[in-house]
Amino acid sequence: MAETEAHVQSIEVVVNGERRAAEVEPRMLLVHFLRGELGLTGTHIGCDTTSCGACTVLLDGVPIKSCTMFAVQASGRGVTTVEGLRRDGALHPIQQGFKEEHGLQCGFCTPGMMLVSAALLEENPNPSEEEIRWALSGNICRCTGYQNIVKAVHWAARTMQSEQASEGVESELAAEGAA
Numbered sequence: 001m002a003e004t005e006a007h008v009q010s011i012e013v014v015v016n017g018e019r020r021a022a023e024v025e026p027r028m029l030l031v032h033f034l035r036g037e038l039g040l041t042g043t044h045i046g047c048d049t050t051s052c053g054a055c056t057v058l059l060d061g062v063p064i065k066s067c068t069m070f071a072v073q074a075s076g077r078g079v080t081t082v083e084g085l086r087r088d089g090a091l092h093p094i095q096q097g098f099k100e101e102h103g104l105q106c107g108f109c110t111p112g113m114m115l116v117s118a119a120l121l122e123e124n125p126n127p128s129e130e131e132i133r134w135a136l137s138g139n140i141c142r143c144t145g146y147q148n149i150v151k152a153v154h155w156a157a158r159t160m161q162s163e164q165a166s167e168g169v170e171s172e173l174a175a176e177g178a179a
């Protein structure tokens with residue numbers, strides 16, 4: 001009897017700004033696509049049951065748990081993983097914040113924590129401690145006690161605000177110079 005060919009589906013996902021086309025089985029989870037097919041192993045697998053948040057990525061800018069989504073569902077959409085957080089080759093302020101405030105120990109939860117935090121700051125540039133803790137509440141860390149993660153997000157918020165302020169001053173000066 002002829003062997004049955006596995007049913008595959010064509011997908012096209014923009015991952016960290018790059019268009020990636022692939023043939024995948026419809027049952028393939030997004031996290032397995034990212035790690036196994038694209039080699040983006042910064043997205044971790046901690047539980048496979050939507051509990052820990054280690055597999056968090058941004059789907060069109062919104063945090064989702066990639067162990068709970070099929071790769072085919074991401075077709076035609078944009079995914080950001082921790083590898084895509086860098087800006088112009090430099091660390092994203094949230095990555096710098098985790099470094100400055102010692103927001104990690106083993107690092108297993110860190111990619112998910114960073115992506116949730118980056119999405120929060122995009123929406124709310126000056127979050128309160130309560131808002132940060134609420135945003136992080138779907139992600140579990142078993143090492144840090146969370147305190148330094150909250151400090152890291154505050155550090156990033158302050159840094160991004162001062163960056164924006166100095167960009168504003170620079171463009172005002174440029175406008176005055178052009179006048």
Ligand code: FES
Pocket residue numbers: 044045046047048049050051052053054055056065066067068
């Ligand atoms: S691996 Fe997805 S939530 Fe834990």
Ligand code: FES
Pocket residue numbers: 103104105106107108109110140141142143144
């Ligand atoms: S730093 Fe180890 S789980 Fe968070």
